[in-house]
Amino acid sequence: MRFITPAIERAGWDLQRQVRREVSFTNGRIIVHGLRHTSATLALKAGVPVEVVAQRLGHAKTDITNDIYAHALPSMQKDAAAKLSSLLK
DSSP states (O other), X not given: OTTTHHHHHHTTOOHHHHHHHHOOEETTEEOXXXXXXXXXXXXXXXXXXXXXXXXXXXXXXXXXXXXXXXXXXXXXXHHHHHHHHHHHO
């Protein structure tokens, strides 16, 4: 998380609040695998390149990361379009 956290904070996300929201409890235990997904989703939404996220998750190909975290990508497409639009004005 030490590499992803600065990008998440620059994007204006409250990391602690998001982690608390995403943590699931079962019989008093934290489901840690959910934190993996939270970390990846937040990283993608914060603009960390999908290649970097895929490497950190141990995915052999970025296609795997794209398939699993596609829900995080539509907002990234909107951001990219807005940035391109502002450059063309």
